[in-house]
Amino acid sequence: MNNFDYAAPRSEEQLLALLSPELGHTELLAGGTDLIGLMKKMVIQPQRVVNLMEVDSLRRLGPDEEGNLWIGATVHLDELLSIPYMENYPAVVQAIRGINSMQLQAQGTIGGDICVRPRCWFFRNGHGLLAQGGKLAMEGDNRHHAILGNEGAAKFVSATRIGPALIALNAHMRIIGPTVEDEQIISVADFYRIPRHERERETILSPGQVVTHFILPPVGQATNATYEVRHGEGPDYPLAAASANLEFDGHVVRRATVVMGQVAPTPWISHEAEAALVGRPVTPETADEAGQAAVAQARPLSHNGYKMQLAKTAVKRAILRAAGLETGGF
Ligand SMILES: Cc1cc2nc3c(=O)[nH]c(=O)nc-3n(C[C@H](O)[C@H](O)[C@H](O)COP(=O)(O)OP(=O)(O)OC[C@H]3O[C@@H](n4cnc5c(N)ncnc54)[C@H](O)[C@@H]3O)c2cc1C
Structure with missing residues (x-):
């Protein structure tokens, strides 16, 4: 590791004053579980x-006057497993539980997960x-790479585990910087982008900016869930994942948001899966059709064709779980 300066500011003002406008000059440290390794x-x-x-x-954690839940970027993942506010957001809780490591849940933060660098062994080996x-x-060897959104140079998958759930829930985030006057609230869905060249990163965050909070709207009557297809029960990334948020008119889906994880350079909103559900009841058959629709446009690389089936299954089972129809197995 190279020598570096270290700073631990106590206020947002002090924090912004320490950031450099130059890409790669300054890095933000939260739990450090990903950053330190890199x-x-x-x-x-x-x-x-x-x-x-x-x-x-x-470190803010609690509802505002309108019932939105504010989660500070440095709130540890295990704190979110233990607070009653999260009962309405099982999609987030299930994604955190999937990490399956008390150490990572205790040390990792929600901001770190949302901003975690991509999963790609070429990137992580300095290429x-x-x-x-x-x-x-x-x-x-592209067995863990993207099957969707991979037409350009970016073939990695977005590694965030909680991002798809936050997007499905229509969560927003607060970003500050580069100056103390600069503050914006954007949809988490607008945070990610597919980089086109090495001077671009995988989010819209510029070097002088920091994510400070996530804002989850009240869920109302909607139901939500996450389903991950994992290689095993250890602290490893899923092979494919999906989060679903469903609103019903009686038994019929009025509105659906389906977001896939670990299959594209960004969390991937599947409008195809949503269209396959709206106006229909959730059954194993309609959920399966939504899964098929979600991968219909996918273009696997030479060694990751197996992800088609896993991604389809993740979407199907996230929908069934959100609708309370989980039956177990594939
Ligand atoms: C052995 C091991 C296994 C792991 N397994 C998994 C796994 O199974 N699933 C999984 O999802 N992750 C896994 N991870 C990755 C990581 O632990 C988690 O994603 C964790 O949530 C990252 O949080 P952190 O606070 O430690 O982030 P850090 O490592 O501190 O930061 C991660 C990145 O986010 C940036 N960042 C952090 N906070 C902010 C902010 N507020 N604003 C802007 N940028 C910010 C940092 O600069 C850095 O680039 C694993 C890591 C290790 C070491």
Whole structure:
């Protein structure tokens, strides 16, 4: 690891004053479970590391007057497993439980999960975010790479586990910087992007900006769930995942949001799956059709065709789980 400056600001103002406008100069440290590994491997080599954990406002956790739940970016994942506010957001709770490691849940933060760097062994071994314009992933071992949104150079998958759930729930996020006057609330769905070149990262966050809070709207009558297809029960990333948020008119779906994880360079909203559900009741058959629709446009690479079936299953089972119809098994 290279030498670097270290700072632990206590206020948002102090924090912003420490950030550099230059990409890669300064990195933000939350729980450090991902960042430190990337630094040790010298995949990223910041000149300054700014610890977010001492900034009080980033630890906010509770509802506002309109019933929105505010979650500060440095709230630890295991805190979210133990508070009653989360009862209405099983999609988030199930995604956190899926991490399946008390250590990672206790150390990792929600901001760190949402901003976690992509899952791609070429990137994580120093070949750049796009791994030579996508060439390494096209020609090499791409079994964990994208099956959707992979037409350009980016072939990695977005590693966030909670992102699909937050998007399905229509959550927003607060971003501050680069100056203290700059504050914006954006939809989590608008946070991610597919980078086109090595000077772009996988989110819209620019070097002088920080994510401070997530804002979950009240769920009303809607029901939500996440389903992950995992290789095993250890602390490993899912092979495919999906979150669903459903609103019903009687037994018929009035509105559906289905967001897939681990299949594309961003959490992937499947409008096809949504269209397959709206106006119909949720049954194993309609959920299966929604799963099929979700992967109809997918284009697997040479070694990840197996993900088609897993992604389809994740969508189907997230929908059934959200509708309270989970039966277990595949
Ligand atoms: C052994 C091991 C296994 C893991 N397994 C899993 C797994 O199964 N599933 C999984 O999802 N993750 C896994 N991870 C990755 C990671 O632990 C989690 O994603 C965790 O939630 C990251 O949170 P953190 O607070 O530790 O993030 P950090 O490592 O501190 O930060 C992660 C990234 O987010 C940026 N960041 C953090 N907070 C902010 C903010 N507020 N604003 C802007 N940028 C920010 C950091 O600069 C960094 O780039 C694993 C990590 C390890 C070491």
